[in-house]
Amino acid sequence: MKISLILPTLNEAENLPRLLAEIPAGQVDEIIVVDGNSTDGTPELAAAAGARVVNEPRRGYGRACLSGALAATGEVLVFMDADGADDPSDLPHLLAPLRAGQADLALGSRLARPLARGAMPWHQQAGNRLAAWLFRRLYGLPLTDLSPLRAIRRADLLALELQELTYGWPTEMIARAARRGLRLTEIPVNYRPRRAGRSKISGTLRGTLGATYYILGTIWKYR
Numbered sequence: 438m439k440i441s442l443i444l445p446t447l448n449e450a451e452n453l454p455r456l457l458a459e460i461p462a463g464q465v466d467e468i469i470v471v472d473g474n475s476t477d478g479t480p481e482l483a484a485a486a487g488a489r490v491v492n493e494p495r496r497g498y499g500r501a502c503l504s505g506a507l508a509a510t511g512e513v514l515v516f517m518d519a520d521g522a523d524d525p526s527d528l529p530h531l532l533a534p535l536r537a538g539q540a541d542l543a544l545g546s547r548l549a550r551p552l553a554r555g556a557m558p559w560h561q562q563a564g565n566r567l568a569a570w571l572f573r574r575l576y577g578l579p580l581t582d583l584s585p586l587r588a589i590r591r592a593d594l595l596a597l598e599l600q601e602l603t604y605g606w607p608t609e610m611i612a613r614a615a616r617r618g619l620r621l622t623e624i625p626v627n628y629r630p631r632r633a634g635r636s637k638i639s640g641t642l643r644g645t646l647g648a649t650y651y652i653l654g655t656i657w658k659y660r
Contacts, residue, residue: 438536440465441511441591442528444488444519445501450477452521452631457486459525464532465515471505499599499606506594515588516607522556523586524627531588534622541593541619544611545586545626555630568608568652575660576615579623583607583652586626593619605651612659 442465446453457468470483471491480490493504506514513535517523527545534540547557548565557565569580585607594610597617601609614621 438513439467439511440513440515440532441505441509442468442515442517443471443502443505443509444468444483444517445471445473445498445505446475446479446483446519447473448475448477448479449519450475450479450482453479453519454482454486456519456521456523456525457483457488461525461528464525464528466511467509469505469508470519471501471508473501497602497606498604499602499609502606503599503602506591509591512591513588514591514594516585518585520631522629522631524629527586527624527626531586531624531626534624535588535590539620540622541590542610542614542621543588544580544582544621544623545584546580546582546623547584547586547626547628548582549623549625550627553627553629556628564649564652568656571653571656572611572615575656576612578611578615578621580611580621581623583611584626584628589614601651601655603651605655608652608655609659612655616659 468488469491470488471493472480474494483490491504491508493501502516531543531545534543565582568583572578572580597613599609
């Protein structure tokens with residue numbers, strides 16, 4: 438299977454080059470960096486490292502992911518944050534269920550393993566555990582986390598026709614996939630402290646409240 442790795446970015450020049458250097462050889466066939474008008478040279482660094490850069494000036498995490506999916510040529514899409522918290526060494530484990538035909542959507546669970554100190558603030562942990570609990574109760578899905586690290590076949594993703602183009606996009610992916618009968622599986626993955634800068638979601642009050650609103654609202658909408 439041809440694998441496309443999609444990395445949404447906004448001013449990640451301090452984190453992206455090291456992350457790209459860590460991607461295991463032979464695991465992905467193309468790397469797509471979807472940049473939201475960074476002002477710190479992120480797209481130039483991405484291109485210099487061999488990634489294909491897609492410019493997406495419209496704001497929204499889901500919009501950036503969707504733009505990457507539409508530009509990708511791989512049969513399987515992997516979504517990963519560009520801040521260095523996700524560990525690229527987990528890619529073979531994440532992709533294994535899809536390569537073996539055992540799953541349609543593989544989700545990396547950061548909370549299935551002990552977290553490194555400082556990797557995730559307490560309010561982010563609490564919010565992810567609450568969302569996972571709601572998925573267990575309302576959807577019957579044995580989830581422990583709503584990690585951004587995930588893999589899905591491109592055809593399956595586009596067939597889901599996701600509408601939520603902001604913080605709720607990853608949550609809508611899970612909800613619609615469950616309602617469409619896709620096979621979901623969780624893979625324990627590592628999660629590390631962000632190397633530089635501050636998270637645009639959990640690192641700000643506005644981002645935290647916005648993510649909470651869209652995530653919980655999306656879970657309830659498709660219950």
